[in-house]
Amino acid sequence: MGKPELEFFDHDLNIGWRQVEGALDGIIEKILSLDPETGSYTRLLKFPPGITTNETLIHDFWEEVYILKGSLTDLKKKETYIEGMYACRPPQMTHGPYNIPSGCMTLEIRTYVK
Structure with missing residues (x-):
């Protein structure tokens, strides 16, 4: 089946924000498209100002991330990533934890690749 066909639409009017399951309070997401067969999806993710995560993350999927607003600092790598930066992470790549002083x-x- 794959992700649905979606022509341009105003996601602000049609899709609500929700708390990310299992994440710190205030980290919210908006799922833009989802492939129900594989679980692959595209989303907007918001971190509130002043939050610090405490987990090192390792996933079983490819993850591409583009920073639209704000910044975040990878505490382990001691690197700060700002608006306009992009990451492409293969499965099992470690990243985080993060400090997000001004929101992101x-x-x-x-x-997901089977």
Whole structure:
């Protein structure tokens, strides 16, 4: 089946924000498209100002992330990533934890490959 065909639309009017399951309070997401067969999706992800995560992340999917607004600092790598930066992470790549002093919004594409 794959992701649905979606022509341009105003996501602000049609899709609501929701708390990310299992994440710190205030980290919210808006799922833009989803492939129900594979679980692959595209989402907007928002971190509130002043939040610090405490987990090192390792995923079983490809993850592409583009920072739309704000910045975040990878505490382990001691690197700060700002608006306009992009990452493409293969499965099992470690990243985080993060400090987000001023808030951050990203566009994220998750792709599960079987």
